[in-house]
Amino acid sequence: MKRTTRVMLSILLILVIYLFVFFAEKFMDPFIKRVLNTGFIYVILAVSLNLINGFTGQFSLGHAGFMAIGAYTSALLYMSPEQKLSNFFMEPLISPLDQIQIPFFWAIIVGGLMAALAGFIVGAPCLRVKGDYLAIVTYGFSEIIRSLFNNLQNITNGPLGLKGLPTHTNLWWTVSWAIITVIVIKRIVDSSYGRALKAIRDDEIAAENLGINLFKHKVLAFVVGAFFAGVAGGLLGSLLMTIDPNSFSILFTYQIITIILLGGLGNITGSVIVGIGFAFLMEGLRFVEMPMKIFGITIPGILGMRMLIFSILLMVTILFFRQGLFGHREFSWEGLAKLLSKRKVSE
Amino acid sequence: MDISLFMQHMVNAISLGFVFGLVAVGYALVYGVVKLVNFAHGDVFMMAAYFMFYTSLIFGAPWLSAVIIGIVLTSLLGVGIEKVAYKPLRKYPRINSLVSSIGMSFLLQNFAVVVFGGIQRSFPVPEPMKKTLVLGEVRVQAVSIYTIIFSVVVVLILTFILQKTKIGLAMRILSRDFDTARLMGINVNRTISFTFALGSALAAVSAVFWALRYPQIFPFMGQYPGSRAFIAAVVGGIGSLKGALIGGFVLGMLTVLLPAFFPEYSGYREAFIFALLVLVLIFKPNGLFGQEAGEKA
Amino acid sequence: MMLQLVEAESSKKPSVKQTVLKMEHVTKRFGGLVAVSDFNLDLKEGELLGLIGPNGAGKTTVFNLITHVFPVSEGKMEFYGQDITKLNTDKIIRLGIARTFQNIRLFTNMTVKENIMTAFHAHLKSDLFTSVMFLPKYQREEEYIQNKTWELMKEVGIEHLADYKSSSLPYGLQRKLEIARALATNPKLLLLDEPAAGMNPDETLELNQLILRIREKYKLTIIVIEHDMKVIMNICERIIVLDHGVTIAEGTPEEIQKNPLVIKAYLGAGDEDA
DSSP states (O other): OOHHHHHHHHHHHHHHHHHHHHHHHHHSOHHHHHHHHHHHHHHHHHHHHIIIIIISOOOOOOHHHHHHHHHHHHHHHHSOHHHHHHHOOSSOOOTTTTTOOOOHHHHHHHHHHHHHHHHHHHHHHHTTSOHHHHHHHHHHHHHHHHHHHHHOHHHHOGGGOEEOOOOOOOHHHHHHHHHHHHHHHHHHHHSHHHHHHHHHHHOHHHHHTTTOOHHHHHHHHHHHHHHHHHHHHHHHHHHHSEEOGGGSSHHHHHHHHHHHHHHOTTOHHHHHHHHHHHHHHHHHGGGGGSOEEETTEEEOOOTTHHHHHHHHHHHHHHHHOTTTTTTTOOOOHHHHHHHHHHHHHHO | OOHHHHHHHHHHHHHHHHHHHHHHHHHHHHHHHHOOOOTTHHHHHHHHHHHHHHHHHHSOOOHHHHHHHHHHHHHHHHHHHIIIIIGGGTTSOHHHHHHHHHHHHHHHHHHHHHHHOSSOEEOOOOHHHHOEEEETTEEEEHHHHHHHHHHHHHHHHHHHHHHHSHHHHHHHHHHHOHHHHHHTTOOHHHHHHHHHHHHHHHHHHHHHHHHHHSOEEOTTTTHHHHHHHHHHHHHHOTTOHHHHHHHHHHHHHHHHHHHHHOGGGGGGHHHHHHHHHHHHHHHOTTOSSOOOOOOOO | OOOOOOOOOOSSOTTOOOEEEEEEEEEEEETTEEEEEEEEEEEETTOEEEEEOSTTSSHHHHHHHHTTSSOOSEEEEEETTEEOTTOOHHHHHHHTEEEOOTTOOOOTTSBHHHHHHHHGGGGOOSOHHHHHTTOHHHHHHHHHHHHHHHHHHHHHTOGGGTTSBGGGSOHHHHHHHHHHHHHTTOOSEEEEESTTTTOOHHHHHHHHHHHHHHHHHHTOEEEEEOSOHHHHHHHOSEEEEEETTEEEEEEOHHHHHHOHHHHHHHHTTTOOOO
C-alpha cells in the first residue's frame, strides 16, 4: 500500500472521529461523555508510558509524578485570580502566579513542557542506573513530587489541593490530544529514532557499539513521554475539577502499567484499545461496590472490589499473557485490507 | 535541646532504625539470592500484622502465641507468593518478575481492603510494652527497648543461619553465582523458598515492632515502612545485608532526628529522603556497600 | 591461499601506509587479575591482522578496550592519530570503528532488515523533529538506508531472509548478519570476534572470501580474533599471539606456525584446528 493511500485513509479516519465527537458533544449522555474523556486521557498516559517502558525498555514508575506537574502547572495558569484567591485561603499563592491567567490550550502546553523538563531531570541520571534500580529511582521521584506538592503551601496549596477548577476539558480536547499523542509517538517509533530506542531495549551494549548514544536517546524517550503525561494531567485536572497531591500517587501509575501490560508492552494499538476499555471497565465494575438486589435479597456492596478485580486482572496478564492481549499485533491499513480481502474470498 | 530529650530521640531513632533495618534486610536477602526487587515485601509486612491481629482477636490466643503464629503464617505466605508469582517467570527477562512483584503488591493491598476492611484496626499491645521507663530525667518507651534488644537477637539468629547452617551456605552460594550453584547440586527451588520464608519472617518480626509503636493497622500500612526499607536496602547496596541494616538504621535515625532538630522543615522530610536515594544511586549505583557487577561484552 | 594487497591511499608517498590504530602499553586490570598486559599495536591501513591465543588469553578484552566497553588501566590508544583512550563507546563507533561480538549480540526482537537499518542511525543527520514530521530531508535518508540495507544483505547473502526475525536464523547466518550490521556503521576499522565459530568448512571458506571481499570493497582495515586456523592462516597477513594477557609472538603466519612459544601455549589447550 502506498504511503499516500495510508495517509489519506488515516485523515479520513480522523475526520470520522471528529464527526463522532461533534455529535457526542451535542447529544451524548454526560455520564458516558465523562467516561470517554477519562478513556482518552488514559490513552495519552498509556501510549506515552509505553514509549519509555515498552519501546525503550526503561522501567519507569514515575508517570504519576509527571502528571502531577502538568496538572498543577496548567491549573495554576488557567484558573482565574478569583478562583485562586478562594483556594489559597491558608497561605496566599506567590506572585506572579496569583495574577496570571492564560487560555486553557496554552496552560496545557506549558504544563506539558514543565513535565518534560522534569523528564529531563529524571532521565539524565537514569543512564547510570540499571533496570530494577531505575524503577526505584523513578518511584522515588514520583514520591518526591508528591511530598513537595504536599508541602509547598504557597504554590500548590498543600494537601488541600485545588478545588473548583473550571471545566474546559471536553471530547474535542481529549480526542485531539489523544490523536496527537498517538501520531507523534507512532512516528517516532517508526523512524530511525524508534529503531535506536528499540535497540536500546533489546541490547544496550550492542546498541552502543553501533554508535547509538544511550544517554541522548533514553532522555529523549523520557522527555517525550513526560510531556504527554503532563498534558494528560492537565486535562484530567480540568475534567475532575479538583486535584490534590495524593491522587497522583504510585497507585495511579500502577493503573497505567496495568493498561500497557494488558495492551502489550510496545504496542500502541493495545494501549489505545485497553486505555479506553479500562475507563469503561472501571465504571462498569462500580456495580460490585454497590448493594445489589437479587431475588429480593440485598447483597451489600464490597468496597475495594473494583481494584481487587483489577489487581487479579493484572496478575493474570503478567503470568499468562506476558505479551498482553494483543502481543505484537498492531493496527495497520494493510492489515485491515488483507483481512477484508480474505473475507471477500471466502464469500 | 536538653540531654533527656536528646536521649529520648536517640532511643527512638535507634529502635526505628532497627525496624527499618530488619525490613531492609528482608529485601536484601531476597534480592541477593534471586536478584529480584520484591515490591510486595512491604505488603507481606502488612499481612503479618493482620495475621497476628486476627489470631489474637478471633482465637483469643495469648499475645506471644499470636505473634509466633503470625510469623509462621507470613513465612508461608511468602513462600506461596514466590511459587505463584515469581517462580513461573524465572526463565524470562527480569522485567517480568519486577512487574509481577508490583502486581503482587497491588493485589495484596486490595485484597486486604476487601477482606479486612479499610478501617483501621488496633493491634493488641501487651501490658509490659505499654510502660514508659524512667531513668532519671529520661523517659523511654518500653517498646523501644524491647525492639532494640529483640532486633539484635534476630540479627544474631540470622547471622547464625547464614554462616553456620547448610541452607545458609546454599543461600550464600546462590547469591554469588546462580548457575554454578545448580551444577554443584544445590536444590535451588528449596533454597529460594527458604529465602522467601526467611525474608517474610523478618518482615513479620519488623511488623510486630512497628505495630507496637503505631498500633493502628490498615491495608496500606506497608507502603511507608516498605518504601523506607526499599530505600535503605538500595542505599546500603541491595545485595549486601550489612549495607541494608546500616541503611535502614541511618534512615530510621534521619526519620526521627530530622524533624526533631529541624522542625520547620519536617514536611520536606520525605522529599529529602527520596532525594538522598536518588543521589546515592546516581553516584554509587550499587549502593554504598554493593558490589560492581559489570556486564561482559 | 588468497592474499590481496590493498593499495596505499596516502597522498604523500604511494608506498607508505597510514597508521589506523596505535595502541601503546595498554594494560587492563580487573581487581587483582591482569587481563591484558602491555599490549602494543601499530596497525596500518588495509591490514588484515589476526589475534589468536588460547581461551581466556585476553583477546576479546582487547576489543572491549578499543571500543571502550570498559576503560584501560594504563596506556594510550589512537585512531588515525586521534586519541581515543578516554572517549565513550558510541563516539568511537561514529569515528569509524565497528565490531562484532563473540556471543553474537543481535537485536532478537527485530527482523534481519531492521537489525541492519538500526546501524545507520549512528550517522543519521536528521534530528527528531525532521524525522517525526517526515520532511524531505529525512525521507531521502530513510530511502538511502533502505537501499544500502539491501546492498549489505546481498553482500553477505541473506537478502532472502530480510523479514525474518533475526533469532530464527541459523547460527552461521546470524554471524553474517552481525557483519553486515557492523558494515552499516560505515567503519574504517572492523573488529571481528570469532566470526567463524560454529561454521562448517564450506561456510568457513565462504567467510574467508567475504572478509577479503569487504576489505577490498569498503577499504577496510580488519582485525580478526579466531580459533579456527583455516581463517587465520589463510587470510591474515600478520598475527599477534596472546597468552594470559601477554603478547608472546608476532609475525607472519609461517613464522607463527613455527614459533615454539606459540606451540607450547596451544598444546595445553589441545587445539586441533592448526
